[in-house]
Amino acid sequence: MRIERDLAQLTQPFDVIVVGGGITGVNVAREAAGRGLRTLVVDKGDFGHGTSSATSKLIHGGIRYLETYEFGVVRESLRERRVLALAAPHLVQQQRFLMPAWRWSKPPTALIGAGVLLYTALGFDRNRHMPADMRIPMPSWLSRDKTLAAVPWLDPDQLQGAYAYHDTFNLHPERLLLAFLQSAVDVGAVALNHVEAVGFLFDRDPAVGGDVTVQGLQVLDRLTGERHQVRGRAVVNAAGPWMDLVLRDLGRSMGVKVNRSKGVHLLTKPVAGQAQVRDTVFARARSGHHVIVSPWQGHSFIGPTDTHVDDAPDAVRADRSDVELILGTLNDTISAGYPKMTEEDIEATTVGIRPLIVDESKDSYTTSRRHELYDHAPSGVQHLWSIGGGKWTTGRALGVETVETLLKSAALRDLPVREFDSRRATAHGAFAWAEDARPYFDAVVRSRPTLPLDDVTRLHLARLYGTDHERILDLVEREPSLAARISDRPDRLDIAAQVVFAVTDEAACTLSDVLDRRLVIGTLGRVDRTEVERVALLMAPLRGWSVEATTAAVEAELGRRAAVELRWRGTTTGA
Template sequence: MTSTHFDSRRIGPPLRDHYDVIVIGGGISGAQIARHAAGRGLRTVMFEAKDYSSGTSSTTSKMIHGGLRYLEQYDFGVVQEAVKERRYLGIAAPHLVAPRSFMLTAFEWSEPKAPVLGAGVALYETMAWQRNQGQSKENHSPRFRWIPKNALLKEVPWLDPEGLKGAWRHDDTLNLHAERLLLAIIKSFAADGGTAINHAKVTRILRNVEEGRVRGVEVTDQITKNTTEIYAPVVINAAGPWVAQALGDLAEVTKLKVRQSKGVHLLTGDLGSQSGVFVRGKNGKHVIVNPWMGRTLIGPTDTMIDGDADDAVADESDIDLLLETIDSVRATPLDRKNIISTLVGVRPLVDDGSDTYTSSRRFDIADHANVGIDGLVSVSGGKWTTSRVMGYKVIEHVVEHQAAMLPPLRHFDSRQLPLTTSFGAYDSVADSFESALRSHPELDLDDEIRVHLARLYGTEHEKVLDLVAKQPDLGRRLDPANLDIAAQVVFAVAEEAAVDLADVLDRRLVLGTLGYVKPAAVRATAEVMAQVTGWSNTLIDARCHSYLASQDKIQAVLKPYR
């Protein structure tokens, strides 16, 4: 009976009753842990209470970065590790990451002064001396250099010229579509035999009190509300800001302490620069101004919060802080009408006693055997860039401490291993895209749509094109101003476990990540979903209304600024 549960939302083999490892959480932390467990040959299942990337993993600055500002906090270990991991992600999925130049600005009034900033950038790049090894040509980054004031203003025309000295230019990496990169990692996990289930909430961790160890989890299907038990000698809790909540009645026993930091970004129209800008405002706060997909992200804030991470929203104080910071370094205040939307995420930080802004981005492995729950491990902290090495270290910890409970293992080294959907041995990303342009020549699709699909899906773009070949009408755009097509919606539901409109629009397509989605595009998406799900017109109306209402809540906080 268990194997039939969750089948419509399964990526990977059918669900079974018993596993070696159960992973709670389908964000980037859970996905990388699960991937490394399956890579080592462990029978692994991963449960996500909502949808993949629906939490912190999608609400980022769209960067894979070494964490230059952590040098200011003397967090050299985190930076050293991160610059290595940045390179490995570029090797794993070069079609989904790209180099991005950042300007580290220096004003007469700003601290540290330009020479000190330059020394920090030099140290940063020294740590990343191998940054181009194994990378595709497009992902090679040049050495850092000083950009004087006049040249800087040509590249970043909105900067305030008064007191501006110039900027140190260095390269980090752009995370082009975090949601699709995370899905590619999950598919690599599934290719190694792992099973991922979304909209499946772990409602209880099962343990044998007499033996003093975990024995599995109780999982509730969030759609049908059916409940089932899945058994394993190891349970890894990687639920991000919900890590304590996932422990349920064991939270008090484990005494796990995690701090929550709310990060808010403003999403605006194009501000006219190709390079990102890393700047400290006159209020002492940092912001990253990052051009992305014809939009610009400004942020993040870093504010300690309490309570349920589900309740975190952007409020006027968040927006005011970002506007105060960015306006203090602009020639003219940011046009408030240019603000499209906000992004809100909650970071789970290791509780080291510092404020959230200076709290370390390291990760922490808490083994609850020390409180009599052997086989239960919780993971907190970390970030996108270092998620791979975190997954590796968590599984190495489990293998070391649970060897008696696990089967024989195989070697698995993911450092320079492409994801299963990444293109093969092309000299460059451009070459792989050129190959994609020649696929299905009979289809009447614009080249820019073909490249769009190759960028997002890697080798699986062929599957999307197959759908168009079978049903040419699926080649139509969902919105005239966007490259997403109807076939992507069918693929999202049939192959990628998408259940509702937000799953598709916000986390499988590009459309919903770019801000407010027009009602006509929402309706068009719902009608295509109905072809697969069998939704009635009444249900289509209800789903559209719910999605538009959630958009309206996000837009409501912006009304005072327009």
């Protein structure tokens, strides 16, 4: 099923309208539509362009939350880690983590070990239904020598060894989010990107006071400037870090606040030039700060920071101070025998904002990652709910909880619903539920041998699209020139057919939609003018862009990307 950006759909009444197409809103939409509810999800930007595409790329329990006794969050996350791995074996992958322990480590080595064991115990069902290549082994202790053999750049001074345990990679969070959105569309949801909720529709004038009932939304098509009204029985505000700003339009206090915490990652050349390192390293420096260093697509992916911000989410960028904090923390754990990482090693930054539940007694690092569903009825606004907090990993569980609550409410209670169990459902494009990916990938390489695509490209397509990669191959079969790579760089594997598919089947509207969230080229470091132009020329006829509009789009996109980089480079090297 295609994701069709058809605003004519707004004339029909919906049962559930979801504001926000991040992982939370997508899961709410999937759960609602899966139960047969007429469901609409709108996002003011692109699906997943907010926090959900700026994560640490992990589907995990969050071992460090044990330090703040978040046992409930960790258990729920470990349960969901398994559900996601079974649902989308093409986009998730088990990954070994090393947690090094030095004599000076805090918490001390024995306590780290106890934490790893507790983490494993909380994931007691981790291998239930798990196919062979996804099974998670028991954790182990690696001697100092074995640790250094696995990660040669670690500071050997006072190093005792490392605990090895497994978590799961969310290889391309943008694509997995899209797969879940497509799953929602497959079961009937309408999904519209670049459509902003700008106000609510009420049964009567809210300025008069007293209880009001939300009956829908006023929305703005950000591509055309047109405004529409759309009716719905229940509205769910899943705007993540924008959650309180959506409520601001109500003109009355809802008593709900978001603690915005900025999280930055760096994409760099492999740490200390050690491209062969396969493990993710959870490196905690003497300062107490930690960074997670993951090998990713031939690069290192390092972060995150965790700092409270007061700025509106749209204004938040990675700054020089964020970059310095990450590099400083990492460099404290690098051996004197290896080069330290510098700004020159950085290829890109990502920034996301955690929409944390407000807890005045804690800073953002120690604030709980739990989620909260707020019913605004006690504040005098009926049929409106907001979601705060949460993790990418727990998005499905949050979707279930939200829809089950809505179904018990006066807004939806009388509606007939059908059975839907997302615990055992595949994500759109998954070749099977709970099966090893290797035989599937082997078959992909052998199929349709006459197409002008090498094995690496075929595997790349199968990884990103699962079974939908066949549709990309269909495009290439019809028009072999669509097999051309977008980039001249050998490590950038995206091909022209993906751009066509992104526009025709995945509702990509802008250059950034395509570069950053349909293809992966935009997530691999700086995108050069030729690459942007090639994508623009493929999009132009499909989007109806004139020559001038295409040129303007290219310049705007290059300008936007350059501005992001100038900001974190600061004034010394940004010119």
